[in-house]
Amino acid sequence: MKKHIFAMAVVALAAGSAFAQANDTLAKIKSSGSITLGVRESSGLSYTLGNGKYVGFHTEMAERIISDLRKQLGLTALETKYQPVTSQNRIPLVTNGTVDLECGSTTNNATRQKDVAFAVTTYVEEVRIAVKANSGIQAIKDLNGKSVATTTGTTSVQTLRKNERAGGIDFKEVYGKDHADSFLLLETGRADAFVMDGSILAANISKSKNPADFKIVGEVLSVEPIACMLRKDDPAFKKAVDDSIKRQIADGSLAKLYDKWFLQPVPPTNTKIGLPLSDATKAAWANPNDKPMEDYAKK
């Protein structure tokens, strides 16, 4: 008997209020007059300035989606609640109804599509290699016998593992606890290269003491479609979000937003990230889709 109660408590804890959740986010937003937006505290596309202020390319895009939703629902006011999420809790928070729309830096992949749905891809991340400018490393094959840093808890670790196996190259992997640590490994010479999402590399280099000492080199190791995440099986809400994104692509406002966050000085330090719009992102905008990462790899 006691065992049953314990098991039920565990299941309830894991499932959250998923059972009680009616799968009609638009109705929920309309009746409550508020929407909960999942944001990241520190990632390339969404970050905090402190004091509950969240900014970034994806955050601002989401705010525009919410404003379109408000118009569509005919509401005069729609309150946006910002809910910071982490890599660990973002999927449970979406599935249990805490977060209605998550626009951070979530990769759309097949595993996640089993639990959640994704809006059309709005940014395509390219995994690249950052090295010291004077290191002479030009491509992944030059990493043979070198040590390569990447960050624990990222998909880049898998990318690295695959490239190592496929290319017959042998390098030592060192893992930073977060991106700042991984960059420190490169800076202090504990690692010869830092493999990570291009936007994160560019941002770390732009904030370093001497940005000219570092450069991003080599081939694109993997591409990852980044998209806003929402609950599964809610076609009306997904269509509303997708329509707003397609509108923003069509009228050029998304491109302007990209320019603002990646090519102009951005807060808090007012430095330029300086990462031009990639061909992969251009392609995703030209042909809006919600294909997972696995479909990109097949090409």
Added chain:
Amino acid sequence: MSWDWQVFCQDTMDKEVVQGCFGKGGDITYLDWMLSAWGWTVSVSLSALVLALVLGSVIGTLRTLQGRPMVVRLGNAWVELFRNIPLLVQIFLWYHVVPTMFPAMQAVPGFVLVVLALGFFTSARIAEQVRSGIQALPRGQRYAGLAMGFTTFQTYRYVLLPMAFRIIIPPLTSETMNIFKNSSVAFAVSVAELTMFAMQAQEETSRGIEVYLAVTACYIVSAFAINRIMAFIEKRARVPGLIVAGGSGGH
């Protein structure tokens, strides 16, 4: 979300569920990976424990020497240095700061640095326990030893330490268990232990709850195993009448 324990049988490269849950021919499943990570956790913890016990006993003993104020002060300085700095900060000092000051340290692997950091941090705590154990003994014990004609070393070896160590077994048990739990900071400097496995595997599989539950179980099993070993030692080392309940001074 529903449970998916099959995730541990997946291959780490292509995500196919492997028969028998263990990878063959160089392939690695998440279960293989977790067991290897557990091995790293246990290696880090046991190495640090040995270092901490040796250093902690020596320094704790030195701090009770009479008529050697300089030695006592050095011991006190050691304890205060290592117990006033957060463990994670100490790990970073060893990994990033020390090698910049002494380039020779660059070549030292992260594993050794973590063992040093965790061992030194814990040695300060064990030294404090050893000191309090020795000082809990009545002064008469020391004088009796010296009156027997023992040297200071012999007094410690035959009289003070055997009693002091028996008194401090319970706090030592906590400390040995703490080493296992504290070893989780090793992930910060690239040691592939359980916490790192948990963070990485949950990102790759999106099955965080299953992964964290399994890792939690590994930590509990390791810490509890140490707890049982210490309980066994406590039982075997017990001398009837040596430690009297009621606190009449431990003899």
